[in-house]
Amino acid sequence: MDHYFLKLSWKNIWRNRRRTLLTINAIGFGVMALVALYNYYDGFHDQVIQNVIRYQSGHLLVTAPSYHTRMATNLVVTDPGPVDQWLATQEPVKAFSHRILVQGLVSTAQGSANIVFAGIEPEREKEVTRFAGNMVQGSYFGDTQQKSILLGSELAHLLQAEIGSKVVALTQGVDGSIGNELFFVGGIFETHSDFDKNMAFIRIQDARQLLSLSESAVHQIAIVLAGEEYLTAVQDQFLKTFSHSSSELQMLNWKEVQKPLMAMIELNKSANRLLMFIIIFVAALGIANSILMSILERTREFGVMLAIGTTKKEVVKMVIMETLLLSLVGVALGNLLGALVTQFFHYYGFDLAWLSSQKLVVQGTIIQTVSYPAIQWRNSLLISGIVFILSLIVSFIPIRHVSQLNPVKALRAI
Numbered sequence: 001m002d003h004y005f006l007k008l009s010w011k012n013i014w015r016n017r018r019r020t021l022l023t024i025n026a027i028g029f030g031v032m033a034l035v036a037l038y039n040y041y042d043g044f045h046d047q048v049i050q051n052v053i054r055y056q057s058g059h060l061l062v063t064a065p066s067y068h069t070r071m072a073t074n075l076v077v078t079d080p081g082p083v084d085q086w087l088a089t090q091e092p093v094k095a096f097s098h099r100i101l102v103q104g105l106v107s108t109a110q111g112s113a114n115i116v117f118a119g120i121e122p123e124r125e126k127e128v129t130r131f132a133g134n135m136v137q138g139s140y141f142g143d144t145q146q147k148s149i150l151l152g153s154e155l156a157h158l159l160q161a162e163i164g165s166k167v168v169a170l171t172q173g174v175d176g177s178i179g180n181e182l183f184f185v186g187g188i189f190e191t192h193s194d195f196d197k198n199m200a201f202i203r204i205q206d207a208r209q210l211l212s213l214s215e216s217a218v219h220q221i222a223i224v225l226a227g228e229e230y231l232t233a234v235q236d237q238f239l240k241t242f243s244h245s246s247s248e249l250q251m252l253n254w255k256e257v258q259k260p261l262m263a264m265i266e267l268n269k270s271a272n273r274l275l276m277f278i279i280i281f282v283a284a285l286g287i288a289n290s291i292l293m294s295i296l297e298r299t300r301e302f303g304v305m306l307a308i309g310t311t312k313k314e315v316v317k318m319v320i321m322e323t324l325l326l327s328l329v330g331v332a333l334g335n336l337l338g339a340l341v342t343q344f345f346h347y348y349g350f351d352l353a354w355l356s357s358q359k360l361v362v363q364g365t366i367i368q369t370v371s372y373p374a375i376q377w378r379n380s381l382l383i384s385g386i387v388f389i390l391s392l393i394v395s396f397i398p399i400r401h402v403s404q405l406n407p408v409k410a411l412r413a414i
Contacts, residue, residue, distance in 0.1 A: 005314070009321040016294065023290040024330045027387065030283035031334020034276050034383045036341040036373075040350060041272055043373035045265050049254075054130050055191065057257040058096075058222035059231055062238075065250045067219060068257060073102050074174045076217040077249065083221055086241055092230035095127035098218040100207040104171030104179070106149075106200055110160035115198050117169060119207020128222050131189055131201065138163040138187030147206050148186030152196030156188045163188070169202070173212035181210050280386055283330070288394035291323055295401055302402060315402050320395070327391040331384045342375050 013020050053059055061068070062083055067075040077083070080098060087093050100119035105112055122141040126132040131150075132140045141148050149167060151159070161167060165185045173179045183202065190196055202210075208217065225234060231253050238251045255262055295302070302315055349372050 005318050005321055009318050009325055012294070012298075012318070013322050013325055016297075019290055019293065020326070023286050023326055024333060026286040027283045027327060027330025028333035028337060030279045031331050031383055031387060032337035032341065034279055035335060035338025035380050036345075038272065038276070038379040038383070039338070039342040039373040039376050040345070040371060041268065042376050042379070044371040045268070047371055048261070048265070052258050052261060053224070053254055054128075055193075055195070056129075057254045058128055059225040059228065059254055060223040060235065060238075061252045061254075061257055062221040062223070063219065063250060063252070064248065067250075068252060071101070073172075073211055073219075076174075076213060076219055077221065078214065078217050080216060080218050080221055083242070083249065086238070087221075087223065090234060090237070092225045092227070092234055094224045094226050095124065096221055096223045097121050097124035097128040098204055099125075099220040099222060100204055100211065100213065100217075101219050102171050102207065102211055104169055104210075106151075106155070106159070107168050107170070108159045108161055108165060111158055113155060113158055113197075115155065115200055117171065117207060117210065118199060118201050119204040119210075120201055121204050128224050131191070134189045134191050135187050136190045138185065140187055141203065143184075143186055146186075147181065147183045148203070149183035150187045150189055150201040151185055152199055153188055153190040154197035155200065156185070158197070161185050169200075169210060171210055173210070175212045177212055179210040179212065181206065276383065276386070280383070280390055283387065284390040284394045287323060287326055287330075287391045288397060290326065291319065291395050292397060292401070294322070295319065312403055316399055319399055319402055320392070323391055323395040324388070327388050331387050335380045335384065338380065339375050342373050346372050346374055 062077065062080075064075040064077055084096070087096050098121055102117050102119075103114070104117055106115050106117075107113075122132075126140070135150075136153060138150075140150070149169070151161060151167075156162070159165075159167065163185055167183050167185060169179070169181045169183055171179045183206075189201075204218070207213075208215065223234075225231065235251055235253055242249050305315060306312065
């Protein structure tokens with residue numbers, strides 16, 4: 001009986017090919033748009049997160065308690081040795097690096113600017129962040145004989161500094177003294193972000209001297225993991241291992257460090273969900289309209305079926321099957337087209353720059369407008385499931401009409 005109703009329902013939906021094709025196209029286009037958009041947004045969000053991880057915080061940061069909120073130069077990890085030894089034994093830890101961050105003034109004879117000096121370990125930092133690959137002039141701490149400083153391209157332009165130029169760094173030490181050091185520009189980097197105008201890199205030992213810090217003190221230990229799936233496990237293990245040092249150490253994951261960015265992503269996802277429901281609801285109304293028109297045209301036919309012994313339950317079952325078949329064909333077509341569109345932009349990229357006349361920056365980090373989405377089958381399953389559910393819900397009106405049919409009156413219908 002089920003096979004019979006399936007064949008009958010399939011024939012019924014093609015009795016009016018034009019209406020059926022329009023309905024399938026509406027469903028297919030809606031599903032295609034949503035699958036492609038969701039895949040794009042997932043790729044876009046992942047790209048933003050990876051940029052933040054590999055240019056700023058890493059996956060994890062070890063600092064003194066409250067350093068992240070206060071950013072006070074005297075809040076240091078005085079002895080990072082035990083943490084270094086522990087990190088070296090953790091298999092998920094891919095790389096880690098020490099940092100000292102301090103706000104100060106950098107100046108040349110041609111100008112000055114208020115920036116953040118980042119004292120780093122060049123070789124270790126190269127494994128944690130991508131700044132070493134963004135050098136456009138000079139080298140990444142290639143000269144070990146002099147105090148080198150790396151400037152961003154916009155900052156170098158403001159200071160009219162070139163490779164080899166002398167610059168003076170001025171800041172306040174932790175002991176209240178004035179830190180004043182002479183550096184030589186060893187390299188210029190360009191990241192197309194706010195870093196290019198408000199950050200400079202120096203060696204970590206020079207930063208300690210500038211701030212009058214002890215020989216081993218650091219502000220941050222930035223950690224990069226083999227994958228984000230290890231984030232919670234490493235953080236939990238750290239808390240267990242260093243629970244006795246809770247007054248001296250804390251470990252934050254990138255989500256805790258980048259709360260404004262996470263809020264922006266969640267807001268974007270909420271807007272996407274609203275858009276998804278609007279598009280799917282419009283497609284579902286198209287299904288309801290198609291089924292209702294089909295039922296109204298076949299009122300006499302249903303009357304004959306009821307008169308010869310077909311039960312109302314069986315007629316309703318047939319209408320539900322027609323609804324599901326329409327949805328199935330439309331959803332299959334939409335998923336196929338959505339996968340093809342996603343695959344196309346996965347190779348060639350999708351650039352949103354034409355929608356904006358200015359740089360998109362969040363928390364000082366530029367949001368790259370070119371994204372390379374990848375097929376995410378969970379998006380297809382989610383969208384397909386919602387389409388089927390909404391299709392059944394909106395088809396309640398035509399189904400109710402069938403369930404209330406009177407065979408005698410239906411036979412008299414024109």
